[in-house]
Amino acid sequence: MRDLLVAAAIGVAFGWTLERAGLGDPPKLAGQFYLRDFTVLKVMMSALVTAMLGAFWLDRLGVVDLGKVYVPETVLLPQLVGGLVFGFGFVLSGLCPGTSCVALASGRGEGAATVLGLLVGMLLMGLAFPSLEAFYGATPIGAMTLPRLTGLPYGVVVAGITVACVGLLAAIGRWEARR
Amino acid sequence: MSTTRRLGLGALALGLLAPFAGSPHRAVSGALDFDAIARAIDDGSDHVSARQLGTWIRARKPGLRVVDVRDAKAFAEDAIPTAENLPIDRLVSTAFKPGETVVLYSQEGAHAGQAWVLLKALGVTDVVFVPGGLADWWEEVMTPVLPADMLAADRDAAADLSRYFGGFPQVGVANGEPVTPKTYRRRGC
Numbered sequence: 001m002r003d004l005l006v007a008a009a010i011g012v013a014f015g016w017t018l019e020r021a022g023l024g025d026p027p028k029l030a031g032q033f034y035l036r037d038f039t040v041l042k043v044m045m046s047a048l049v050t051a052m053l054g055a056f057w058l059d060r061l062g063v064v065d066l067g068k069v070y071v072p073e074t075v076l077l078p079q080l081v082g083g084l085v086f087g088f089g090f091v092l093s094g095l096c097p098g099t100s101c102v103a104l105a106s107g108r109g110e111g112a113a114t115v116l117g118l119l120v121g122m123l124l125m126g127l128a129f130p131s132l133e134a135f136y137g138a139t140p141i142g143a144m145t146l147p148r149l150t151g152l153p154y155g156v157v158v159a160g161i162t163v164a165c166v167g168l169l170a171a172i173g174r175w176e177a178r179r
Numbered sequence: 180m181s182t183t184r185r186l187g188l189g190a191l192a193l194g195l196l197a198p199f200a201g202s203p204h205r206a207v208s209g210a211l212d213f214d215a216i217a218r219a220i221d222d223g224s225d226h227v228s229a230r231q232l233g234t235w236i237r238a239r240k241p242g243l244r245v246v247d248v249r250d251a252k253a254f255a256e257d258a259i260p261t262a263e264n265l266p267i268d269r270l271v272s273t274a275f276k277p278g279e280t281v282v283l284y285s286q287e288g289a290h291a292g293q294a295w296v297l298l299k300a301l302g303v304t305d306v307v308f309v310p311g312g313l314a315d316w317w318e319e320v321m322t323p324v325l326p327a328d329m330l331a332a333d334r335d336a337a338a339d340l341s342r343y344f345g346g347f348p349q350v351g352v353a354n355g356e357p358v359t360p361k362t363y364r365r366r367g368c
Contacts, residue, residue, distance in 0.1 A: 049190050049194070050190070053190060053193045053194060053197075056197055056200075056203065057193060057197075057200070059203040060200045060201065060203065066203035067203065067302070068277050070274055070276045070277075071274040073273065073274075140269060141272070142269055142271075142272025142273055143272060143273060143274040144272075148272075153198065153202055154197075154202045154203055155197035155198035155199065155200055155201070155202065156197075156198045158194055158197035158198075159194045159195050159197045159198050161194070162190055162191060162193070162194020162195070162197070163191065163194060163195070165190075166187050166190055166191050166194070169187065170187065173183070
């Protein structure tokens with residue numbers, strides 16, 4: 001029960017932040033794909049850097065144990081195809097699963113339509129699963145992380161991603177100011 | 180200086196300090212706790228019988244993860260129900276969630292035993308293997324021959340478990356022929 005309450009609190013905070021960042025607005029999200037609006041990229045990259053640095057330093061300070069964090073397995077080909085399907089739906093509706101719930105909560109019709117599509121998609125996927133099962137598990141490469149893939153120490157990867165993201169965020173900021 | 184810029188510089192500073200802070204992945208390779216492994220082998224907490232595994236599967240033991248370490252071809256031919264196929268090379272790169280009970284099995288048990296040591300070395304704590312592997316599964320669960328002098332309650336429990344998995348339990352040896360107890364036809368699916 002406590003876990004559910006904590007999850008609900010985190011979910012509400014997450015949704016509130018998405019809405020505050022303007023990500024409940026489909027034209028804004030679709031604008032990212034046409035390179036008109038960089039909100040999505042900026043929110044995603046700043047969230048990524050914050051979460052990465054937070055997780056890394058909380059582990060180093062002994063607050064959490066990163067070794068106990070579950071790393072989902074990478075299954076190359078189906079995840080690649082899934083990513084493309086996801087991206088197609090994303091640009092089509094201007095919403096992703098999280099933001100569709102946010103849009104629905106703030107009373108947008110697009111949100112309701114996307115959530116409905118999401119549920120129907122899940123149902124169809126479940127029904128078609130027996131025939132997709134072989135593909136679902138094809139080309140597995142285990143729990144893959146950048147340190148494991150590159151062989152670089154964890155901290156070096158953290159530094160590299162931080163520099164790349166902050167650099168890109170600064171460049172976007174400058175480009176937007178010039179526009 | 181704006182807040183955004185300050186946050187960005189803060190992130191950069193934390194990121195650039197990261198390489199000097201050591202690695203979060205302690206004891207990932209080569210750090211074997213020899214004493215703990217020897218103790219587990221000694222007191223038998225390293226393995227579980229096929230019949231016990233059967234009762235766990237039937238009871239839907241929370242966090243149970245049955246892992247077949249044989250190759251995909253052998254797995255496709257015959258496997259323990261609910262098992263997933265993770266050959267040893269994939270097993271070592273698989274992360275297990277905390278709270279999961281990993282049960283390893285192979286054809287006869289040797290490979291599962293080796294996989295058990297590997298997972299222990301990788302720091303997976305809750306892992307056991309089926310000593311006789313799939314052969315044990317067939318002998319103890321699917322087609323068990325239950326001694327006639329076995330306690331009736333135990334015998335019924337074992338026969339029940341066998342039928343749950345679609346097996347054919349036989350009781351005792353009378354005049355050289357095992358006696359097949361009353362079986363129930365499975366209806367529907």
